Amino acid sequence: DVKVTQSSRYLVKRTGEKVFLECVQDMDHENMFWYRQDPGLGLRLIYFSYDVKMKEKGDIPEGYSVSREKKERFSLILESASTNQTSMYLCASSLGYKAGELFFGEGSRLTVL
Amino acid sequence: KNEVEQSPQNLTAQEGEFITINCSYSVGISALHWLQQHPGGGIVSLFMLSSGKKKHGRLIATINIQEKHSSLHITASHPRDSAVYTCAALGGSNYKLTFGKGTLLTVNP
Numbered sequence: 622d623v624k625v626t627q628s629s630r631y632l633v634k635r636t637g638e639k640v641f642l643e644c645v646q647d648m649d650h651e652n653m654f655w656y657r658q659d660p661g662l663g664l665r666l667i668y669f670s671y672d673v674k675m676k677e678k679g680d681i682p683e684g685y686s687v688s689r690e691k692k693e694r695f696s697l698i699l700e701s702a703s704t705n706q707t708s709m710y711l712c713a714s715s716l717g718y719k720a721g722e723l724f725f726g727e728g729s730r731l732t733v734l
Numbered sequence: 735k736n737e738v739e740q741s742p743q744n745l746t747a748q749e750g751e752f753i754t755i756n757c758s759y760s761v762g763i764s765a766l767h768w769l770q771q772h773p774g775g776g777i778v779s780l781f782m783l784s785s786g787k788k789k790h791g792r793l794i795a796t797i798n799i800q801e802k803h804s805s806l807h808i809t810a811s812h813p814r815d816s817a818v819y820t821c822a823a824l825g826g827s828n829y830k831l832t833f834g835k836g837t838l839l840t841v842n843p
């Protein structure tokens with residue numbers, strides 16, 4: 622079974638802190654995605670990566686950056702956390718030239734105080 | 735206006751009923767995903783389809799590319815089917831998925 626693992630299920634951070642959210646997948650997938658999920662807004666794409674060291678902005682990249690140094694790991698970085706970044710963050714991966722079947726992690730609920 | 739529209743937003747059914755959730759999109763796509771999320775749970779991919787119909791157990795997904803429309807059907811619904819169901823359209827030329835706002839399904843015993 623494909624497994625997508627997110628490093629933290631729950632985090633509480635203070636405004637201005639740097640936050641790292643880690644995601645690891647174990648099925649050699651090319652594509653990895655970071656989404657945030659907010660009530661009433663559904664899933665919104667922050668960044669995605671289709672290969673090592675490759676990244677593209679999604680719909681809401683402002684305030685975020687990403688890193689993909691190894692194929693299995695895709696990190697989301699909040700350089701200076703703000704309260705409006707309080708959300709559920711979901712990582713996903715898929716195989717193939719275009720996004721195939723998606724596999725999601727369990728999510729990381731971030732609260733910024 | 736969202737390029738992917740789902741209906742209904744909320745759906746309450748009695749156990750055993752046949753359920754249909756609709757998804758319409760306004761742009762050309764190469765594939766469409768149906769996702770399920772139980773309350774407090776993770777997101778699970780139910781189907782990815784680009785034409786025709788797929789079936790898994792009591793779940794059936796259909797897509798009509800010409801009409802830009804997909805449906806998710808649940809036969810003999812059960813309270814454990816209560817979840818948010820979301821469709822997501824994959825654009826023809828990129829990796830980006832456009833998500834619907836989701837349908838909250840509640841199946842009462």
